Amino acid sequence: MRVLALLDGTLADPDSPLLRVDDLGLMRGDGVFETILVVNGWPREVDAHLDRLSRSAAMLDLPEPDHAAWRQAIQVVLDNWTGGDEFALKLVLTRGVEGGDGTPTAFALGMDIGEKVLRQRVEGIAAITLERGIEPGLAERAPWLLLGAKSLSYAVNMAALREAERRGAAEVVFTTSDGLVLEGPTSTVVAVTEGTLRTPPATLGILPGTTQAALFRGAERAGWVTKVEPLRVADLRAADGVFLVSSVRKITRVHTLDGEPLTDATALHTELNAFYESEY
């Protein structure tokens, strides 16, 4: 099922054409997006997603997103969703049409969550490490690279996932050239060792995750320690558990890294899920 709403609060038919062929989001991937998880009618982390939409838009010099209008579009999708208990709600904002008056293209689209992701939440995944070629300090030195913006240019991320599939895995952990852990193509990496949750800092040029933030809040309330600090691939191998977390996949356990089994983190996974869900 899909429900499509425009920023003026009107519903649109998701099966009918909406964009012009010269939309810069389509022509150049020139725009930003967010994906929100909705559970039992409640969208999770809306403020954090809208703040990150604004942050990404600012990085691309797009007009400041109108949060009230986005909230209205989100509500229209919620009001008209008649599908399953959980769905993904995607917000898309592009630079509009080539040579136009600068009016962005914007819509909110509710979509079912794929079977594959639902299965992976339960069964866990095999991941491989792949280089992303980001040096320390690059994000700050070269803002035009848009490192850490959630832009529509995800072709590289999708290519990495296809490379993982070619190598018999389902997911990817991106690394810098010198072996620092970055993030997944659509997820944040969290490693757990002796009651401490760790994730790499966004200053490396990665997306600050809303799910990771919620998980860390929940874990801290339960008395666990959380740290945002650089991680190496060797730290993942030595960890009690490695997880890829994102709005749609929630907390997904990595059971195999680069073909090697990781420590069985099934019980830890249950604990982390409870921390995350305790936030809602």
Ligand code: PLP
């Ligand atoms: N990193 C990247 C590159 C992503 O695309 C995503 C989400 O899609 C995340 C991290 C996780 O972000 P969130 O937990 O806010 O969904």
